[in-house]
Amino acid sequence: MIKGLYEAHLPVSNLLNSIKFYKKLDLELAYQHEKLAFFWIEEGHSWLGLWETDKVDTPYHPSLRHIAWHVDIKDIRKAKEWLESKGIQITAAFGFPPEKQPLVLSNKLNAHAAIYFQDPDGNSLELIAPLRLGVGEDSTMMSLEEWDEKNN
Secondary structure, X not given: OOOOOOEEEEEEOOHHHHHHXXXXXXXXXXXXXXXXXXXXXXXXXXXXXXXEOHHHHOOOEOOXXXXXXXXXXXXXXXXXXXXXXXXXXXXOEOOEOHHHOOEEEEOOOOEEEEEEEEOOOOOEEEEEEEEEOOOOOOOOOEEHHHXXXXXX
């Protein structure tokens, strides 16, 4: 029945400023109306809604104000340079400073490479790529560079 996630929403304080930021991520503006804009993540499959609201002051928590976009492993390897070329700063995550990212999130069966940054309102944004799914062993978090050294 469920095929995927079609939409997610984030609060923003200034819609026009946020539109400029999300265009830097190469997302296509699909719809705009007064205090609302939708960007295609993948046209016809998923989009992101931005709502201009005073609710942007809601304190951050991973269950609120966070979006993670799936990217290919080859793209996560160049994500830091891609973001920096657009003037977007990497943010520390899980004790890993920007220079140690992408980092590897791992549990017993799954491992993902991820890099973190924020939009102008402090909404948490993530690019994430699967490294290993359904097999393996529990391991500690490490940089992708350390993962590559250990697994190649």
